[in-house]
Amino acid sequence: MAATDGIGQSDKPKARRIASAALPLYLTMIASSAAGIVDASVLGRYGTVSLAAFAVTMAVFSPAVAAVAGAMRGLMPFVAANDEDADALVPVVRNGMWLGICTGSVAALCVLAVPLIALLMGVPAATREGLGAFPALLAAAVLVTAVGTSATTTLVGLGRGKLVMRAGMAGTAAAVVLSLVLVGGVGGFTGLGLPGAGVAMLASSLISATLAHRALRRSTVLAGHSLRPGPLDLRAVFKIARVGIPLAATVLIKFAVLGVLAMAVARVDTDSTAVHSISITLVNFMFTAAAATGQATVPIAAKDAGAGDGAGLRSTVLTGLGVAFGAVVLLCVVLAVARGPLLSLFTHDGDLRTQIVAILPLVFVVVVTDGIQALFGFGLIAIKRTVPSLAVFAVVYGLLAVAAIPVAAAGGLAALWGALAGANMLLVAGQSFFFFRNSRQSAALGGVAAA
Structure with missing residues (x-):
């Protein structure tokens, strides 16, 4: 192609x-x-x-x-x-x-x-x-x-x-x-x-x-x-900020809610806190592949958007999604196969490693869904429509923050990670909905470059 x-x-x-x-x-x-x-x-x-x-x-x-x-x-x-x-x-x-x-x-x-x-x-x-x-x-x-x-x-x-x-x-x-x-x-x-x-x-x-x-x-x-x-040039800077500032706010929401999750786990027990910390580190390592792919996708998708080529824009973002999905899944497979030596880099406690292995399926679901929603988010960046991403994150992660402490108290670490996986699935639904809707609107308007 x-x-x-x-x-x-x-x-x-x-x-x-x-x-x-x-x-x-x-x-x-x-x-x-x-x-x-x-x-x-x-x-x-x-x-x-x-x-x-x-x-x-x-x-x-x-x-x-x-x-x-x-x-x-x-x-x-x-x-x-x-x-x-x-x-x-x-x-x-x-x-x-x-x-x-x-x-x-x-x-x-x-x-x-x-x-x-x-x-x-x-x-x-x-x-x-x-x-x-x-x-x-x-x-x-x-x-x-x-x-x-x-x-x-x-x-x-x-x-x-x-x-x-x-x-x-x-x-x-x-x-x-x-x-x-x-x-x-x-x-x-x-x-x-x-x-x-x-x-x-x-x-x-x-x-x-x-x-x-x-x-x-x-x-x-x-x-x-x-x-x-x-x-x-305040007007020109504001034009860029109108796209970028909602992204900054989205990042801060994610950081804040992940902090709430850490506090919720800390209320459970010390082992759960350690397992959660290591698991978050593993997620970040794998999610970075999706973030890098999303950034690489934006210039191509933005060019499609500027030309009013809605089909090309969607094709580009879905192609980037495929690349990110493949990269993240590959990293998940590597972690699953080499979990022994890799986890030993974080802890020599056999019991902690056992607990991490037990939660790995949820870790994989979290990172894969996070990667998917991120690619649709980068698609929204390409068409300069980032407020929907902020709105979706504010609602979904806001609910997660409210539920975190009672969920962790009732079901422990596994329940909390299940809630995080569910939240990411909702983000996938929200981000994809707004991406496809806005990509069609952009094409109908003849491209966002003229907007």
Whole structure:
């Protein structure tokens, strides 16, 4: 099947193009997650207070960064619509940078407020005192990451995932090396502890952002053009934000409700809490494949939407869904077959491993349904209709949050994961309904590019 993908004509099947674009994005995301594990591991050896302070700050930092990334995804369809016209693309990129600066500033202020948040939440004084300069360093990292994300999102929209991978991998490598050196020390250097981790994360963000912007300026259609933000065009920035901000809100809802689930499990017993934590980590590892595929699908789908080709748009999203489904199922099979050695990476407790194996079927249902709903959500991004996704998540996950504690109390961990699987099935129904309805409306209007 040959199709126009926003980059040019290709004789390769659409599924292969989507998969090849998704792979570098997936590897970048996995590497970034691994760097976070290294930070936690090094700090755990350095001191318990430092590890606790790290966890408290990351509880705010992680959703803040995820929300910024969600907001910036709204830039992708605008980039794809102008991927061959540098003059039209330049103002889009500049406005995207302004959106990154605005959302990044808000997120940075939230991270900067971690000491106050910790005080209000009743975090022990020793942990609060251990925060030191770490929240300030991570607040700076959030702002840098937001500016960098404007470049990486543009690269994804242009179908240049390998450039994103190079920038991300370089930043991740720097984070790992600097964490090992600055936190624990080397030779006669005793290390800086938690501030060292903050410096490493800020340096990593700077390196990734610099390389992404450099690639955007030198290796794309934008080569030779100035991409400085320039004067703020509120109307143009709002046009992008109208697509991106609902995505950021959706991400925050998901983070908040997953936090409620963790608290519901913690009320059951310690073993269930550990099993739940490991299971969530496994889900995130597998779901990342669907998220990467969804991002790779958006530029192609946005091009179909801009041309008013409703059939082509639906074909592209369903093809991306097939790629994501195959990738997630493959990862589930790998986990099922190699569960012994893989689970030993998380725990040496045989009883915990047995409990995790018992819940794996539900874990697989959760991650597969989450991947499916996400692909329809990315389809809605392509047609610039993201408010329906926010509405569906608010209703379904809102009900899940209300039910979480009584369900966990009545049926334990298995019942809670069953509820999560059911919620994801409802998301699949809602996301697919709104995608198909809006894709037909977009085609009837002659494409969202003219809207």
